[in-house]
Amino acid sequence: ERDKYENNDVAGVVTGLAWTQVGGDILFIESILSKGKGNLNITGNLGKVMKESATIAMEYIKANAETLNLDPSVFDKYNVHIHVPEGATPKDGPSAGITMLTSLVSLFTQKKVKKSIAMTGEITLRGKVLPVGGIKEKILAAKRARIKEIILCEDNKRDIEEIKEEYLKGLTFHYVKEMSEVINIAITDEKVKNAKEL
Amino acid sequence: ERDKYENNDVAGVVTGLAWTQVGGDILFIESILSKGKGNLNITGNLGKVMKESATIAMEYIKANAETLNLDPSVFDKYNVHIHVPEGATPKDGPSAGITMLTSLVSLFTQKKVKKSIAMTGEITLRGKVLPVGGIKEKILAAKRARIKEIILCEDNKRDIEEIKEEYLKGLTFHYVKEMSEVINIAITDEKVKNAKEL
Amino acid sequence: ERDKYENNDVAGVVTGLAWTQVGGDILFIESILSKGKGNLNITGNLGKVMKESATIAMEYIKANAETLNLDPSVFDKYNVHIHVPEGATPKDGPSAGITMLTSLVSLFTQKKVKKSIAMTGEITLRGKVLPVGGIKEKILAAKRARIKEIILCEDNKRDIEEIKEEYLKGLTFHYVKEMSEVINIAITDEKVKNAKEL
Amino acid sequence: ERDKYENNDVAGVVTGLAWTQVGGDILFIESILSKGKGNLNITGNLGKVMKESATIAMEYIKANAETLNLDPSVFDKYNVHIHVPEGATPKDGPSAGITMLTSLVSLFTQKKVKKSIAMTGEITLRGKVLPVGGIKEKILAAKRARIKEIILCEDNKRDIEEIKEEYLKGLTFHYVKEMSEVINIAITDEKVKNAKEL
Amino acid sequence: ERDKYENNDVAGVVTGLAWTQVGGDILFIESILSKGKGNLNITGNLGKVMKESATIAMEYIKANAETLNLDPSVFDKYNVHIHVPEGATPKDGPSAGITMLTSLVSLFTQKKVKKSIAMTGEITLRGKVLPVGGIKEKILAAKRARIKEIILCEDNKRDIEEIKEEYLKGLTFHYVKEMSEVINIAITDEKVKNAKEL
Amino acid sequence: ERDKYENNDVAGVVTGLAWTQVGGDILFIESILSKGKGNLNITGNLGKVMKESATIAMEYIKANAETLNLDPSVFDKYNVHIHVPEGATPKDGPSAGITMLTSLVSLFTQKKVKKSIAMTGEITLRGKVLPVGGIKEKILAAKRARIKEIILCEDNKRDIEEIKEEYLKGLTFHYVKEMSEVINIAITDEKVKNAKEL
Ligand SMILES: [Ca+2]
Ligand SMILES: [Ca+2]
Ligand SMILES: [Ca+2]
Ligand SMILES: [Ca+2]
Ligand SMILES: [Ca+2]
Ligand SMILES: [Ca+2]
Ligand SMILES: [Ca+2]
Ligand SMILES: [Ca+2]
Ligand SMILES: [Ca+2]
Ligand SMILES: [Ca+2]
Ligand SMILES: [Ca+2]
Ligand SMILES: [Ca+2]
Known part of the structure; x- marks a missing residue:
């Protein structure tokens, strides 16, 4: 049985799209803050590349604190x-790169993530969003989970265009090239x- | 030979339910405090995912210290x-996620855990309880160990409904969705x- | 050739019972203090679980310093x-859990361990002693090594009752449930x- | 589908040439600064040797800060x-050595990298550029990606001379022996x- | 070709006896001091157990600094x-335990090691010397290397008694039980x- | 194609001799200083033993700073x-031990290494140079690379004597026993x- 979209009440919780051996699924990225010295802790039975995504998201946010209107001392x-x-x-x-990015921006701004949105895309340090695989399976899983809007890399548009239109009914797509667009949308x-007052 | 439920005299000791190669069993989560600098030490021949559960429980408690009425300086x-x-x-x-959570809350509040209760469920950083496997075997083990009440994830209710009623006699079930419910019950x-005065 | 019991002249040296591929044997747990900052160093070609026992013993002593009449600043x-x-x-x-516990208590109190005593049992953070395997082989090894008294977990009593009485001649058994009993006896x-003045 | 050259608007982003199992490709080296204590973080699913290149580039820049007109306190x-x-x-x-070097010099000087340039070459601590393999495949990939100028080690000139001239049309080659030449060109x-004001 | 005994001019250099796949050999333990903060660095392509011996020797010396007439602040x-x-x-x-012990005592006292002596024996934290294997091969190697005196564990005496007397000519044996005896002899x-003035 | 001797213009760059699966070759040891806290960083795809050589060279220099006329505060x-x-x-x-030693002494003294010299030999903490293998292949590589002088361990003299004299024409050999001799020659x-003013 698959996960369902939940809600956007909690800062730092964002819905991603995963491609597993048994098909597509949604997943949740959760992040929380606790008083400390700036350590980044990552759990969830993750491999090296997925952990690197979390590091990249965090470093991108630190390096662009001003643009994101964040007081760098919180880090x-x-x-x-x-x-x-x-x-x-x-x-x-x-x-899960853009999902982790969105989670951390929501966490540090304490702002709500857009309702019923999910996303999938690789991030880079220079602010680009890169395309990822398994788009068809991920879209089907998003529908099953009652997702309404989806953020994808511009370069994944061609993957959507190959999906039968009936499967896409009720879904709005946002195609992005830059990480700043993801933040603006989500x-x-x-x-x-x-x-929290940070 | 299987373990038996003991008692709830000591802070930080909670009874969990395990599913092993030779069937279900109860297990104990124990935690103690010693003067220090906030390190988290985890033993018991545990794998990576089980250690991550302990980290998640600890971080959840730190992030929700206020709600839990804890002075953050103790950490x-x-x-x-x-x-x-x-x-x-x-x-x-x-x-063992909810069992570890309960153990740590008992430890930091120095409050007794409810008598004759056991539990099993995954925890997440956003405060949810997730369903787990091996429910039938775990319930049988709980009965053998003289457990009276059991906390499970709401989504595990269907697993209980598939067990013959006679096996469930004498057991009270608490189905939860949130980690805060676990704490309230346990x-x-x-x-x-x-x-201890912390 | 097997080890022999030595003596109880040195703080921190305690005789344990081991079960090896070639039968039972006694082993020595040794511990010493040097000026420092509270590090715990463990040697002797030990595996992960045996190292964990040392950590558990140390943490138990720290958490129960008051009861054990120890000034916590020594740690x-x-x-x-x-x-x-x-x-x-x-x-x-x-x-080797209770043997390590006894070693450390002797070390921090600078008190002698009881003469001609050996022991075997798992320890837990909540102060329990748990049963262990290989009891028959360990008892035979203890006799060969001229041990007179043996501390075991209460739950290992049944293993002793299955040994022919002639093998037990000259041995006194102490069956315990709690780590505090081990300390009282040993x-x-x-x-x-x-x-040393600590 | 292959990557395309992007632009030189962002400090620290440089185009390298890679030789993969499926032929040549371009790759991007990205680097960013965040307030901190001089740590070097390296991601991108890199092996030990490629990580070493990053360390060498960083140490070379630190050791030659004066020549590069950098205030050593920024490190x-x-x-x-x-x-x-x-x-x-x-x-x-x-x-990727010279690409990483160029990325870090651009980052610390906040100067633009030359437009439409790509590069490949090993670096050493003493400031030399060493030849690398896969030149033919890398050159073809550079053309496909609309690169106009390429920096190579002098010792790789012979590899270029073995490529049919028609493949080289529109490409300008810079052959270098020293890392300082790379910086001067790129x-x-x-x-x-x-x-950023550093 | 085998090593030869050298001399005792340098503090911290001691001759040990090794048992290798191609027979016995002598080996040198070397140790030096540099200004620092008490770190212990161990090299020579050593396995875990041999490194542990170095740690044990170091900790024994620290714990027995007074008896050894050493100012603990040097550590x-x-x-x-x-x-x-x-x-x-x-x-x-x-x-190599007793050889490492002797090396470190020579280093911290800046005293010469006895001339033409070699040794082999395991050390323990409580100050005992334990027997080791390969005695016959080690003795033959010692003779070839022009060693005159050898320190062994008392329990290795039986191994010497099984060697033909002609092979022992010119060798003096010191059988010891305690690490303090090794230091007194060597x-x-x-x-x-x-x-050095430490 | 093989490397050629370069020059001795840069502090810390020394030519060593290597024995590889495809025969002998020369290699360069490079070292640089950057403002810091005394860390030793080692790169070049090196195995454990070669890294240990670097540590030994560094520790030897620290321990013999006075003799080498170095102000210990630079470390x-x-x-x-x-x-x-x-x-x-x-x-x-x-x-590569003596090559690393020479590199570091050149680095800390900022003195030129002798022109057209190469070397190979193991180092020890007590200041000895030990013989190494592959001498014939290394000598041929040195000639090809236009090396004029070679430093070897005294015990490697026999390996040189087995090489046909015509191969040795134009090469001067320095046979050494002590690391201080290497430094004096190189x-x-x-x-x-x-x-640099250190
Ligand atoms: Ca799922
Ligand atoms: Ca995703
Ligand atoms: Ca059990
Ligand atoms: Ca459980
Ligand atoms: Ca034994
Ligand atoms: Ca034991
Ligand atoms: Ca690509
Ligand atoms: Ca490259
Ligand atoms: Ca040898
Ligand atoms: Ca030895
Ligand atoms: Ca080469
Ligand atoms: Ca060499």
């Missing part, structure tokens, strides 16, 4: 923990309830 | 050690004897 | 080194000669 | 992160837009 | 490096030339 | 990076151009 005063349920499933690959202006 | 003044007997048996998987208002 | 001012000769033999498993009130 | 005030997309592809070998005098 | 002001040539040969096992009262 | 104020091109070739073994009195 030294909190530890960040990123987790990807479900622990029993080994996970790897770069495709992060709302609304603070989460009980937003 | 820097004590080391936490979590142990899962028996050392000769390798253990892994995410299912942690009593009563301090343990000789409770 | 920060000394390094502890635990060694298990003989280096050429790989060793693993949890059964640690004397007498300081070692040239006891 | 202690920032963390450097070097990333090589795409994360799904394992990469190794020394041939780093322009123009600051990037929104150059 | 924090210098780094110790122990090396066992020849780097191309992997080495392991506990039998360390002279004479300072090395240009002894 | 804490700079990081040392040693690199052995070419990164694509895995390298191991102790035979390090000139002339400072390198633009010598």
Whole structure:
């Protein structure tokens, strides 16, 4: 049985799209802050490349703190923990990059993620979004999970165009080239309830 | 020969349910505090995923210290050690998550865990409880061990409904979706004897 | 050729019972203090589980410093080194737990261990002693080594009852459930000669 | 489908040439600065030798800070992160050395890299550029990606001379022996837009 | 070709006896001090057990500094490096223990090691010397190398008694039980030339 | 194609002799200093034993700073990076020891290495030079590379005597027993151009 989209009440929780041996699925990226010294902790039975995505997202945010309207001193005063349920499933690959980025931006801004949105795409340090594989399976899983909007790399548009239109009904696609576009689309202006003062 | 439920006299000791190659069993999660600098030490011949559960439980508690009525300064003044007997048996998987969470909340509040209760369920950073496997075997083991109440994920209810009713006699089930529910059910208002002043 | 019991003149040296591929044997747990910052160093060609036992013993002592009448500041001012000769033999498993506990309590109290005593049993953080395997072989080895008293877990009593009585002649057994009982039995009130002032 | 040359708008982004199992390709070296204590972070699914190249480039720049007109105090005030997309592809070998060097010099000087240039060559601590393999495949990939100028080690000239002239049309080659020549050719005098004040 | 005994001019250089696949050989343990913070560095292509011997020797000396007439503050002001040539040969096992102990005592006292002496024996934290294997081969190698005196564990006497007397001609044996005896026999009262003031 | 001798203009660059699967070759040891805290960084796709040689050379220099006329405070104020091109070739073994020693002495004294010299030999902490293998192949490679003088261990003289005299024409051999001899022969009195003030 597959996961369902939940809600966007909690800062740092974002819905990603995964491509597994048994087909597509959604996954959740969760991140939280605790008082600390700037450590980054990553769990969820992740492989090296997926852990690197978390590091890249974090470093990108640090390097672009000003543009993102973040006070750089928060990075030294909190530890960040990123987790990807479900622990029993080994996970790897770069495709959760934009989901991790969105999770961390939501966390540091304490802003809500757009409702019913999911995403998949590799990130790079220079701010680009790169295409990823398994798009068809991921889209089918997104529909089953009641996702309404999907962010993909511009270069994945051709993969969508090869899918029968009936499968795409009810889905809105956002094609992006830059990580800043992902943030613009996915992060709302609304603070989460009980937003932390960082 | 199987373990038996013991008692709830000591802070940080909680009964979990395990699914092993030779069937279900109960296991104990133990945790203690010693003066220190906030290190987390984990023993018991555990695999990577089970160690990650301990980290997640700890980070969740740190991030929700206020809600849990904990003074965040304790996290820097004590080391936490979590142990899962028996050392000769390798253990892994995410299912001890809620048991570890309960152990740590009991430890930091110095409150008694509810009597004759056991539990099994994966935890996530955003506060959800996820379903786990081996429910039938775990329930049988709980009965043998004289457990009276069991906490499970709501999504594991279907597994209980497939068990013959006679096996369930004498057991009360608590189905939960959130980690806060686990804490509400499992942690009593009563301090343990000789409770530490943290 | 097998080891023989030696004596109890030195703080931190305790006789354990081991079960090896060539039958039972006694082994020595040795521990010493040197000025330092609280590091725990473990040698003797030990596997992961046996190293964990040393950590558990150390953490238990730290967490119960008051009960054990120890000034907690010593833990920060000394390094502890635990060694298990003989280096050429790989060793693993949890059964040296109570022996390591006794070694460390003797070390920090600078008190003599009871004469001609040996022991085997797993320890847990909550203060329990758990049963271990290979009891028959260990008892025979203890006799050969001229041990007079043996500490075992209460749950290992059944293993002793299956041994022919003639093999048990001259041996006194102490069956325990709690780590505090081990300490009461094994640690004397007498300081070692040239006891260190900690 | 292969990557295309992008642009030189961002400090620290440089185009390299790679030789993969499926032929030549271009790759991007990206590097960014974030406030920190001088740590060097390297991602991109890289093997040991490729990571060493990054270390060598960094140490060369530190040791030659004066010649490069860099204030040595910046090395202690920032963390450097070097990333090589795409994360799904394992990469190794020394041939990205001069590309990494150029990336870091651009980063620390906040100067633009020359437009439409790509490069491949091993670096050494004493400032030499060493020849690398796969030149023919790399050149074809560079053309496909619309590269106009290429920096190679002098010792790779013979590899170019063995390529049919028609394949080389539109490409300008710079043959170098020293790392200082690479910097002179590849780093322009123009600051990037929104150059950071280090 | 085999090594020859050299001399005792340098502090920290001691001759040990090794048992290799091609028979017995002598080996040298070398140790030096450099200004530092008390780190212990061990090289020579050594396995885990042989490295543990170095740790045990070092900890024993620290714990018995007073008895050895050493100012404990030196342990924090210098780094110790122990090396066992020849780097191309992997080495392991506990039998270099007393040789390492002697090397470190010579180093910290800056006293000469007795001339023409070699040794082999395991050490323990409680100050015992334990027997080791390969005695016959080691003795033959010692003679070839022009060693005159040999320190062995008392329990290795039986191995010597099984060697034909003609092979033992010219060799004096010291059988010891305690590490303090090794030091008494092997360390002279004479300072090395240009002894360091520690 | 083989490497050629270059020059002695740069501090810390020394020519060694290597014995590879495809015969002898020369190699370069390069080392540089950067402001730091005394870290030693080693790159070049080196195995454990070759890395140990670098450590031994460094520790020997630290321990003999006075004799070498070096101010010991430099060791804490700079990081040392040693690199052995070419990164694509895995390298191991102790035979680069005297080359690394010479490189570091040149680096810390900022003195030129003797012109047209190459060397091969293992080093030890007590200051000895030990013989190494592959001498014939190394000598032929040295000639091809236009080396004029070679430093070898005294014990390698016999290997030279077995080489046909015509192959040795134009080569001068220095046979040494001590590391101090290597330094005397290989390090000139002339400072390198633009010598750093340490
Ligand atoms: Ca799922
Ligand atoms: Ca994703
Ligand atoms: Ca059990
Ligand atoms: Ca459980
Ligand atoms: Ca034994
Ligand atoms: Ca034992
Ligand atoms: Ca590509
Ligand atoms: Ca390249
Ligand atoms: Ca030898
Ligand atoms: Ca030896
Ligand atoms: Ca070469
Ligand atoms: Ca060499």
